[in-house]
Each structure stands twice: as C-alpha cells, then as structure tokens.
Amino acid sequence: MNLPLENTRDLGLATRSIHCGEGVDAETKAIRRPIVLANSFELNSTSETLPESFAWDNTHKFNYPRSRHPNARYLEERLAGMEGGEDCVVFASGIAAVSGMFFTFLSAGDHLISSRICYIGVHGFLVEHLGKRFGVQVSLVNTDHPDEVRAALRPNTKMIHIETPANPTTHLSDIAAIASIAKQAGVLLSVDSTFSGMVTQKPLELGADLVVHSLTKYVNGHGDAMGGAVIGGKDLMTRIRDAASIYLGGTISAFNAWLLMRSAVTLPMRMERHCENGLQIARFLEAHPKVKFVRYPGLESHPQHAIAHKQMSGFGGMINFALLGTPADCFKFLAALKIITHAVCLGHAESLVQYYPQQGNHPELGVLNYPEDIGEGFMRLSVGLEDAADLTADLAQALAAC
Numbered sequence: 001m002n003l004p005l006e007n008t009r010d011l012g013l014a015t016r017s018i019h020c021g022e023g024v025d026a027e028t029k030a031i032r033r034p035i036v037l038a039n040s041f042e043l044n045s046t047s048e049t050l051p052e053s054f055a056w057d058n059t060h061k062f063n064y065p066r067s068r069h070p071n072a073r074y075l076e077e078r079l080a081g082m083e084g085g086e087d088c089v090v091f092a093s094g095i096a097a098v099s100g101m102f103f104t105f106l107s108a109g110d111h112l113i114s115s116r117i118c119y120i121g122v123h124g125f126l127v128e129h130l131g132k133r134f135g136v137q138v139s140l141v142n143t144d145h146p147d148e149v150r151a152a153l154r155p156n157t158k159m160i161h162i163e164t165p166a167n168p169t170t171h172l173s174d175i176a177a178i179a180s181i182a183k184q185a186g187v188l189l190s191v192d193s194t195f196s197g198m199v200t201q202k203p204l205e206l207g208a209d210l211v212v213h214s215l216t217k218y219v220n221g222h223g224d225a226m227g228g229a230v231i232g233g234k235d236l237m238t239r240i241r242d243a244a245s246i247y248l249g250g251t252i253s254a255f256n257a258w259l260l261m262r263s264a265v266t267l268p269m270r271m272e273r274h275c276e277n278g279l280q281i282a283r284f285l286e287a288h289p290k291v292k293f294v295r296y297p298g299l300e301s302h303p304q305h306a307i308a309h310k311q312m313s314g315f316g317g318m319i320n321f322a323l324l325g326t327p328a329d330c331f332k333f334l335a336a337l338k339i340i341t342h343a344v345c346l347g348h349a350e351s352l353v354q355y356y357p358q359q360g361n362h363p364e365l366g367v368l369n370y371p372e373d374i375g376e377g378f379m380r381l382s383v384g385l386e387d388a389a390d391l392t393a394d395l396a397q398a399l400a401a402c
C-alpha cells in the first residue's frame, strides 16, 4: 500500500506512524523502503520535462541528495503525517533543523523573540552567532508569560520561537496564547516540541506555523541515530528547502533516515510508557527526603500544571530534580546508580540522568546562567522504558548511598 499524505488526516496516530511514508518498492515489491545510497539521480532529458527534475513540489523526483534523497523523503512524509503538517524537511540533527529554519526566515536587521530557557545549542546559536555576528536582534524572554512576549514585539519582529517543555527545566509556554499574539502581529511562530516526542502535544493545531524536533531524542528512542525536522505549511517548507537544504547542506544520511523511519513506528506506544513511568518516578522523587524539589509537568506541584493539562495529552518522561547535599554527594549518587546511566541526551529506551554542577565540567553553564532555575544539585532525568519498580529501586539505593 501507499498512503498519500493528504489522505491520512483522519487516521489515528499509531496508524500514521506505521503507514505514512511506507510503501511497496516498485521494482522489487519489497514491503519496506530500500536504503538508497546513490549520490546522483538521472534527470529527465527533454526540454519540457527537465524542469520537473528540479521542482520541489515534485516530491518523488530527485536530482542530488543534498537537496533531497529518497530515504529523507519517506521520513518527511511519515513525520508530516504524524505531526499533522502539510510537509516536513528533515536534517542531519536537531541543531541543523533549527539553524536551517532561522537561516531561512531571518535576515540582518530582523528581530527574533525566543524563550529565555531553551536547548543550550539553540541558545548559543541565537546569542553568540545570529545576535553577535549576523545582525539579528534577539530578545530572550520569559515565555512562561505570554504578556512578556507581546511586550517584546517590535516593528521589525519576524519570528517568535518557543521551546515547550523547555530543556532542561520543563518550563512551559502557552502555545495557543502565544500563537494568537503571533497571528495578530503577523509574525511566524516556531515551537521546539522535542520533549513532546510528537505525541503529547500538537503545536500546529494550537496555531503554530512551524514545529521543530530533534529526532535524536524520542523519535529515534533507541540511542543510535541523529536527526532533526521542521514541519509546517508547504510554502514555508519550500522556502527552507530553497535556502537551508541547498546552501547549508545539513543533510541526513540515508541510513539514519531509515533508522528514524523504523523507530517512529513504535513512537506512540513508547511515549505512553514514558508518560506512565515519568509520573511514577516523579512521585517517588517528590516524596524522598533527600530531594530538594522535583519539576515534572504532570505533578500538581509543577508551577504550570494547568497549562500542561490544557495543551498536553501526556507529560512525557522528562523530569528535573535537585538533590540536597554537596557536589560530592551528587557524584556519589551518580556513581551508585546501576540501571540509570549518567549521560547526555534523552528520550532513549534506557533511563539517562545528567548532573549540572554549578562549577566544574559544564562550561556551557556560564552561557546559560539560569540561577533561579538551576541551583546546586540539579539533575535532568530522562525516564526510559524499563520497569518503573526497577527504576525506583535504583534511585532509592543510589539516594541511600549519598
């Protein structure tokens, strides 16, 4: 079978995650897409048909893989179908997707409003590069409060970028409220929805123009491939292809696109489990005497629990908490963990925790500087798919050891 994207709107998410972009190979009748490694494609050879070989709207014509290749295209169809957008452009990483999007829509002299707390690599790109080197005015705003977004608008504002839930603090931004501000002002709204794993919130339905994901996280989920995606209207996607795909060249490899396509099949099921485990672990940590605080959108104690309920259908597997005690205690805790690994990244089948010490081995903290959010003992926990009882037992024994 081959499901054209426009016919998938009424299907459930699980069906879309399995069927969008899938199809029977015309030559071999294989029911799985092959991995196509060619780095050149035959062009049409008449004056009437040659332009077709280079037309972006001709989604299954390829010329040179930096612009687009078959495995990237299959993945784009799957992700557009899952996120509910007209089209999608995939990249080699989440940062390639985010920087490609800003490269496409912002010019020197334009103004961008962004969430104050966002992924460290996005934060650094905005402040150190777009802002300081390329003449884009960047306002970092507390987008927890839509009024602060409205107040930051300038006549030259071109875009608002929010990250919700934010990495690493799980701060939330009210997508619908900020979308209506963006619409009124005639500016684009992009939402980094990585923590939702494409399952627990639908920014396009809430009025966003662009959704970005690091596919390296929940979409991959197996800890073995990087990727990024921007999803939105066809015209916006064509502009991204015309600019970023051609001139930045952050092209995903055919193999990684294939791995992500395969991973996406189980994403809705995996997210359900991440949500179940996330809530259990958050409740366990909140009740523990050695834990200073826990922030998880699904806990009543999360300062924005009401917004979480309004715009999310589940609360995912990302938790932050802080340990009471000294940095030495924190390192003891990390060393004592047996199932949970101290590592960067998130959204994997296995649980990962990252410690953000105030001093020492995280030079990026100097850039971040969120003193009111990240105090001593701050940990970001990505709750995996293991049995929740094993995870709580692991945390309990490591907490006892510190």
Ligand SMILES: *Cc1c(COP(=O)(O)O)cnc(C)c1O
Pocket: 093, 094, 095, 096, 098, 119, 121, 122, 163, 167, 192, 194, 195, 213, 214, 215, 216, 217, 226, 227, 228
């Ligand atoms: C990881 C991450 C990114 C960057 O993605 P990469 O795939 O690591 O390049 C962007 N945004 C968020 C919220 C992330 O967690």
